[in-house]
Amino acid sequence: MNQPASLFIQVGFDLVCPWCMIGKRHLETALAQLAQARPDVAVTVEWRSSPLFPTLPPAGIPYRKFSLARLGSAEAVALRQAQVCAAAREAGITLEPGRIEVLPNTVLAHCLIRYAREAGGDAGASALIDRLFEAYFLRGEDLGDPRVLHAAAIACDMPMPPAMAQDLAWLPALHGPDMPLTGSGLGVPRFVINGAPPIAGARPPRALLEAMLRALARASPASPPPPGIAITAR
Structure with missing residues (x-):
């Protein structure tokens, strides 16, 4: 008996990368298109x-x-922001870079995402990622502030100790055996589909869909994915 078709997609991301927010939206569009074309395919996105x-x-x-x-001049900054905002609009996102005051350390936020996956499953983790992207790029909130992270988690209906709004030291460490800190120096966003070489950048939905279809055409059933933060579409 043939095994059902499946895709395992790993996505490297950071919360202060606007291209990651755009890439997530493009990936979700591509997954919806894949579901229309190949409803038989089970997809896991980590x-x-x-x-x-x-x-x-x-x-x-x-x-x-x-x-x-980083960019050398106010003109270069304005040009880069205009480029990113235009790309975001094509994905249906209106960024507000003028509201951003702080470039935060996002490790604590990523620890919260790991907790969301452990406490609320795949859908909860994905919802929190969306919420944190919106908090930073649409409202200019500081993702290094535990109060901001706590409020985002509550908005996503995550179980959070109410007395811990200003101290998230209890969160699980990001660097662990099942979710290693892949760290700086690796470009984001990046997409690895069924173990193929990484696809770098916020590729448009069509490009991601074509990569998924190529992976399916290779007709090599994906091995069980390792544990991680995932959303599942069928």
């Missing part, structure tokens, strides 16, 4: 935490100062 700046101080650093230092 979100792999890849903090870009894990050594930043807990309070973060000024976002505008960082952007100027």
Whole structure:
């Protein structure tokens, strides 16, 4: 008897990367298209935490100062922001970069995502990722602030100790045997479909769909995926 068709997709991401927010939206569009074309395919998407700046101080650093230092001029910053905002609009997202004051250390936020997966399952983790993307890129909230993270978790109906709103030290460590800290130096977003070479960048839905169909055409049933943060579509 033939095994059912399946795809296992790993996505490296960080919460302060606008291309990751755009890439997530594109991936979800591609998955919806795949479900229409191949309703027989079971898809698991694992979100792999890849903090870009894990050594930043807990309070973060000024976002505008960082952007100027990285791009060299106010003009270059404005040009880059316009490019990103245009790409986001094509995905149905309206970014508000002018509201961002802090470039945060996102390790604590990624620990919260790991807790969301452990406490609320795959759908809860994905919902929290969306909530944190929106908090940062639409409202300019500081993702290094435990109060912001606690409020996001409550908004996603996660079980959170009410007395712990200002201290999330109880969260599970991000760096563990089942969810290693993949760390800085790796580009995000990146998509690995059934173990194929990574696809880098916020690719449009059509490109992701074509990559999924190619993986299916290779007709090699995916081995059971390792544990991780996942959303499942069928």
